[in-house]
């Protein structure tokens with residue numbers, strides 16, 4: 001028995017060499033093969049082995065394109081993979097270091113203030129009750 005092969009994109013009969021993908025679909029040419037591949041969201045090139053954003057379903061052809069779509073750290077400008085986000089402003093941060101850099105400093109000890117005690121009027125941040133008391137005692 002002779003199996004008749006047809007390109008799954010254009011339907012042409014395949015006589016010569018063909019391309020088969022992981023799902024056992026066959027294509028008559030590179031052009032047909034690429035036309036059914038997902039396109040890179042950034043540069044529009046067909047994506048064979050690439051990156052997929054699990055959340056949005058977007059495809060990326062290369063690490064460069066993947067990085068290009070990532071949010072940029074508001075402190076250093078590097079692409080943020082797994083990072084931190086300022087819940088209030090939605091600003092992304094690439095690392096602990098950048099997050100800490102972004103945080104306001106305690107007016108007393110100079111440590112980055114995560115959950116800040118902000119005193120209106122005094123216009124200063126304090127990292128802890130202790131630092132706040134120190135300031136008030138001055």
Ligand SMILES: [Zn+2]
Pocket residue numbers: 007008009010011012027028029032
């Ligand atoms: Zn074809």
Ligand SMILES: [Zn+2]
Pocket residue numbers: 040041042043044045060061062065
């Ligand atoms: Zn691309």
Ligand SMILES: [Zn+2]
Pocket residue numbers: 073074075076077078093094095098
């Ligand atoms: Zn950063």
Ligand SMILES: [Zn+2]
Pocket residue numbers: 106107108109110111126127128131
């Ligand atoms: Zn402090």
